[in-house]
Amino acid sequence: MTDSGTVRDGSTQPALGTSELRERIEAFVRTRVFPAESVLDTGGRDAGAALTELRAEARAAGLWALPLPADLGGGGLTFREYAALAEAEGASDHGPAALGSAPLLDVTMLNRHGSARVREEYLERLVAGELRACYAMTEPDVPGTDPLLTGTRAEARPDGGWRVSGRKWFTSGAAGAGLVTVMARTAGAAGDREGLSLLLVPAGSPGFRVVRRLPVLGAADQYEIELDRVPVPADHLLGAGGDALDIAGERLALGRTLRCLRWLGQAQRAFDLMCERATTRRGSRGLLAGRQLVQQHVFDALLALRTTRPLVHEAVALIAAGGDARTEVGLAKVAAARMLQQVADSAIQVHGAAGLGPDTALPALFRVGRAARILDGPDELHITSVARRVLRGYGRGHGAGGSLTTGP
Numbered sequence: 001m002t003d004s005g006t007v008r009d010g011s012t013q014p015a016l017g018t019s020e021l022r023e024r025i026e027a028f029v030r031t032r033v034f035p036a037e038s039v040l041d042t043g044g045r046d047a048g049a050a051l052t053e054l055r056a057e058a059r060a061a062g063l064w065a066l067p068l069p070a071d072l073g074g075g076g077l078t079f080r081e082y083a084a085l086a087e088a089e090g091a092s093d094h095g096p097a098a099l100g101s102a103p104l105l106d107v108t109m110l111n112r113h114g115s116a117r118v119r120e121e122y123l124e125r126l127v128a129g130e131l132r133a134c135y136a137m138t139e140p141d142v143p144g145t146d147p148l149l150t151g152t153r154a155e156a157r158p159d160g161g162w163r164v165s166g167r168k169w170f171t172s173g174a175a176g177a178g179l180v181t182v183m184a185r186t187a188g189a190a191g192d193r194e195g196l197s198l199l200l201v202p203a204g205s206p207g208f209r210v211v212r213r214l215p216v217l218g219a220a221d222q223y224e225i226e227l228d229r230v231p232v233p234a235d236h237l238l239g240a241g242g243d244a245l246d247i248a249g250e251r252l253a254l255g256r257t258l259r260c261l262r263w264l265g266q267a268q269r270a271f272d273l274m275c276e277r278a279t280t281r282r283g284s285r286g287l288l289a290g291r292q293l294v295q296q297h298v299f300d301a302l303l304a305l306r307t308t309r310p311l312v313h314e315a316v317a318l319i320a321a322g323g324d325a326r327t328e329v330g331l332a333k334v335a336a337a338r339m340l341q342q343v344a345d346s347a348i349q350v351h352g353a354a355g356l357g358p359d360t361a362l363p364a365l366f367r368v369g370r371a372a373r374i375l376d377g378p379d380e381l382h383i384t385s386v387a388r389r390v391l392r393g394y395g396r397g398h399g400a401g402g403s404l405t406t407g408p
Contacts, residue, residue, distance in 0.1 A: 065100035090262020136168035174223035274347035341369030
């Protein structure tokens with residue numbers, strides 16, 4: 001990246017952080033995280049040791065927890081400032097964990113909605129990397145797009161606490177987490193919005209169990225968990241209770257936008273691999289770069305990157321300004337997921353059989369791209385939500401004269 005904000009594909013984006021800092025992050029991810037990915041992917045003891053070493057190096061390099069609050073030990077960057085760096089961090093799925101930004105969603109949520117005890121007991125440990133948290137919302141027998149049907153329940157205890165029972169799945173990082181945010185029904189019946197709450201469940205509590213690992217297309221760190229009358233202190237309820245969907249909405253808007261930024265970084269990585277292959281691979285008729293069909297792949301991938309990046313940064317700007325970003329986040333999430341899958345697929349095609357094997361990151365990048373179209377809400381959910389919101393605006397007489405970029 002140059003001082004003007006130009007990235008390798010020739011596009012520009014807001015100069016929200018120094019080019020030097022981005023270059024340092026790019027170098028760290030490329031030289032330290034990329035080579036460790038095969039070990040980190042295993043999730044075993046060796047992976048833990050490798051991650052610990054990377055985190056120590058990130059701290060020593062001054063790259064630790066850049067978007068987390070400075071008073072808690074983070075770098076203190078605003079979300080808008082961090083967005084300029086998130087692509088570089090996210091070029092590897094392990095980048096955010098290695099560089100300490102992975103707890104951003106949990107730290108933000110607990111800072112805003114946690115009790116004094118929760119903030120005091122957990123926030124500094126999360127920022128320091130001493131404690132991991134995860135978020136459990138989806139259930140095996142309930143459509144993930146309809147949280148009103150949540151079956152997990154939290155019953156009030158005589159001492160003022162709760163007992164939580166239910167089952168969740170596709171919970172990222174549950175096996176190594178010390179704290180789990182669980183969506184549960186504290187009042188009302190299925191379908192009632194007001195009866196849903198978020199509770200912080202210490203993973204060491206009696207009745208909490210990791211049932212199994214759930215590989216996503218053969219890989220990834222997803223799990224199914226079970227809660228059998230797990231005791232939860234009264235002050236581990238987030239917010240006032242009954243406001244789970246509002247808190248979750250905040251988290252999802254930020255989380256989906258973060259994912260989009262990281263998918264841009266991974267798509268850029270796939271694009272670089274494709275162009276390097278095209279300009280170095282020779283056949284009997286010369287370099288692949290001279291073939292029109294390869295040039296078509298390069299053009300289409302570049303177009304996808306260039307047209308998606310502004311959508312993502314538009315969502316970033318609205319979230320940073322505290323605006324209603326539902327339309328922008330929906331557009332960005334669908335566009336970024338499709339874009340990553342498309343660019344990774346083109347890169348695999350240009351590599352041929354080598355793109356299917358273990359010698360490049362392309363299989364993993366394609367897997368992320370395909371899963372992206374379902375995780376954090378499938379394409380269909382975002383398409384219908386955005387379209388309904390736009391059409392309601394026209395129905396109220398806003399018409400084409402109103403701005404669709406601010407969410408009608």
